[in-house]
Amino acid sequence: MAEIRTTRDVFIEEIYNRMHEDENIFFLCADFGSPKLDALREKFADRFINVGIAEQNLINIATGLALEGYTVYAYAIAPFLTMRAYEQIRINLSLQAQLKEININLIGVGAGLSYDVSGPTHHCLEDISIMMTLPNIVVFSPSDWVLAQQFVDYSISVKKPKYLRFDGKPVPLIYDNVDMISFENGFSELFQGESICLVSTGYMTHKAINVANKLADQNISIGVIDFYMLKPCNEDLFFEKIKKYTHLITLEEAFINKGGLDGLISKILNCNNSGTRLKRMGFEDRYVFDIGSREYLHKLNNLDEESINKIIRDLLEEN
Amino acid sequence: MSTTGAINQMELLKEKATRVRMETLKIHKIAPETRIASSLSAVEIFVVLYYGKILTFNAKNINWAGRDRFIISKGHGAISLYPILADIGFFEQKELENVCKEGTFLGGIPDSIIPGFETINGSLGHGPGVACGIALALKRKQATESVFVLLGDGELYEGSVWEAIMFAGEHKLDNLILILDNNLICMLDFCKKILDLEPLEEKFKAFKWDVRTVDGHDVGQLYNLLGALKEEKNGRPKILIANTVKGKGVSSLETDPLCHIKSLKPDVIDQIVAGFD
Numbered sequence: 001m002a003e004i005r006t007t008r009d010v011f012i013e014e015i016y017n018r019m020h021e022d023e024n025i026f027f028l029c030a031d032f033g034s035p036k037l038d039a040l041r042e043k044f045a046d047r048f049i050n051v052g053i054a055e056q057n058l059i060n061i062a063t064g065l066a067l068e069g070y071t072v073y074a075y076a077i078a079p080f081l082t083m084r085a086y087e088q089i090r091i092n093l094s095l096q097a098q099l100k101e102i103n104i105n106l107i108g109v110g111a112g113l114s115y116d117v118s119g120p121t122h123h124c125l126e127d128i129s130i131m132m133t134l135p136n137i138v139v140f141s142p143s144d145w146v147l148a149q150q151f152v153d154y155s156i157s158v159k160k161p162k163y164l165r166f167d168g169k170p171v172p173l174i175y176d177n178v179d180m181i182s183f184e185n186g187f188s189e190l191f192q193g194e195s196i197c198l199v200s201t202g203y204m205t206h207k208a209i210n211v212a213n214k215l216a217d218q219n220i221s222i223g224v225i226d227f228y229m230l231k232p233c234n235e236d237l238f239f240e241k242i243k244k245y246t247h248l249i250t251l252e253e254a255f256i257n258k259g260g261l262d263g264l265i266s267k268i269l270n271c272n273n274s275g276t277r278l279k280r281m282g283f284e285d286r287y288v289f290d291i292g293s294r295e296y297l298h299k300l301n302n303l304d305e306e307s308i309n310k311i312i313r314d315l316l317e318e319n
Numbered sequence: 320m321s322t323t324g325a326i327n328q329m330e331l332l333k334e335k336a337t338r339v340r341m342e343t344l345k346i347h348k349i350a351p352e353t354r355i356a357s358s359l360s361a362v363e364i365f366v367v368l369y370y371g372k373i374l375t376f377n378a379k380n381i382n383w384a385g386r387d388r389f390i391i392s393k394g395h396g397a398i399s400l401y402p403i404l405a406d407i408g409f410f411e412q413k414e415l416e417n418v419c420k421e422g423t424f425l426g427g428i429p430d431s432i433i434p435g436f437e438t439i440n441g442s443l444g445h446g447p448g449v450a451c452g453i454a455l456a457l458k459r460k461q462a463t464e465s466v467f468v469l470l471g472d473g474e475l476y477e478g479s480v481w482e483a484i485m486f487a488g489e490h491k492l493d494n495l496i497l498i499l500d501n502n503l504i505c506m507l508d509f510c511k512k513i514l515d516l517e518p519l520e521e522k523f524k525a526f527k528w529d530v531r532t533v534d535g536h537d538v539g540q541l542y543n544l545l546g547a548l549k550e551e552k553n554g555r556p557k558i559l560i561a562n563t564v565k566g567k568g569v570s571s572l573e574t575d576p577l578c579h580i581k582s583l584k585p586d587v588i589d590q591i592v593a594g595f596d
Binding site: 046047049051052054056057059060061062063064065066067068069070087088091092095096099100 | 430431432437438439441442445447448449450451452453454455456457459460478479482483485486490
């Protein structure tokens with residue numbers, strides 16, 4: 001059984017380790033915790049700041065520190081971090097980064113429906129598309145905690161604003177071999193298939209893997225590509241990998257048709273005049289007020305493994 | 320400084336203010352899109368900071384670590400800083416003839432593409448928070464430089480400003496000096512008629528700030544208070560409430576609650592400038 005860990009805890013633990021030697025790191029939060037954060041805020045009380053429930057100020061304080069050369073991590077619940085403070089991100093990160101070097105890592109926790117029962121204020125279905133809209137910001141959406149752990153070096157060395165979209169719940173390990181990871185390419189091909197490939201990001205990659213494994217048991221070979229670096233990424237290489245497929249299916253815990261993962265893949269296909277068809281799976285243009293587990297909400301929105309499986313079977317019949 | 324020297328310096332600052340006001344009007348003639356009334360209320364503040372050498376700066380090395388950081392939160396009202404920055408060598412004087420023209424870096428609202436401007440301006444209410452982050456960083460580095468912010472009173476309507484005000488007091492940022500250009504008018508009316516911002520002094524005191532109030536067009540008072548505030552390291556951030564007149568120096572603007580969005584016609588500007596000479 002693959003080791004199950006919480007992405008943010010693994011990432012914070014690694015930052016904690018780095019802060020011992022790298023005195024240039026500040027860690028800010030908007031009154032949001034984690035078991036692993038407790039050690040950090042005790043040990044590095046002079047470089048940990050809780051700005052209060054004030055996401056706008058979180059971004060502005062981070063900007064000031066970064067303008068003075070510090071590496072800053074700003075940690076909050078994903079929808080509030082990205083949407084309450086969107087204009088601060090636009091002005092002080094996106095615009096500013098075009099003129100000056102600033103290293104600010106926004107750690108948003110609660111991707112998609114991580115906070116299932118907390119309802120639509122805590123669901124985060126817009127962040128991928130709105131963050132990808134902003135120039136000069138890296139968008140990172142890891143599927144497992146190893147990716148997040150490996151991203152720490154990148155977060156320190158690449159002196160740009162970055163948005164890190166972390167799941168709120170523990171997730172199984174995918175990358176037992178870190179050589180499979182390439183932040184330059186932005187994606188990893190986990191399975192090669194025949195005619196259909198699932199292209200997923202974040203939590204949905206686990207579903208894609210499960211679906212592909214079950215189909216493999218029935219001798220149906222489906223491709224799976226885990227897209228974790230949504231911006232920037234190696235679009236040419238991605239196209240090389242997928243051009244053999246008749247169909248791609250994008251899977252994201254986000255709204256579809258709004259410039260998220262599906263928009264990125266659609267753009268790559270269009271730019272290459274590709275004949276590959278695209279099926280977008282995610283959330284339609286409405287919020288989720290239903291109460292229940294993540295799995296239950298996925299079922300209601302046709303994002304459960306059975307629904308994905310059915311889409312694949314329908315496409316295979318078409319072929 | 321001797322008494323005579325001080326008098327001479329105040330006379331010099333007054334002359335500079337007159338000249339900057341005139342140059343600002345000339346810029347407005349070239350670029351009528353610029354916010355003239357808002358820029359005129361801040362003239363003496365800019366003059367004292369730069370010509371009074373309250374700010375430490377190096378025009379030839381704009382990123383010099385030893386500079387005081389000056390964040391101009393009310394970016395639209397900083398056209399009057401252009402002639403000062405040109406005069407003291409941040410960029411060439413002739414650039415002033417190109418404001419808002421194709422290919423120039425001097426736009427209607429200044430950004431950090433202009434030498435001398437630290438941040439992105441134009442959207443209101445960002446300056447105080449960013450300045451808090453800089454002030455915190457300087458403290459961490461045990462640096463002695465100060466962070467100055469110019470804030471318009473209308474920006475006090477932005478919630479993010481109060482998040483920063485709360486933060487600065489709690490974090491004892493005594494290297495932070497906020498100058499409030501209290502010209503009393505927003506875009507559409509007097510602040511008093513929109514949502515009354517008073518009592519300002521009490522509000523800042525409640526958030527653990529030191530508060531001083533000054534006639535924002537009196538260069539002598541500005542010089543003395545800004546100099547004193549910069550030196551005072553007492554664990555409290557400082558605010559200087561500079562009571563100013565929006566459109567100062569242009570009588571038609573001074574009395575108009577809509578002066579923020581008014582542009583002056585070229586012949587009117589010529590008349591006013593001739594009056595200064």
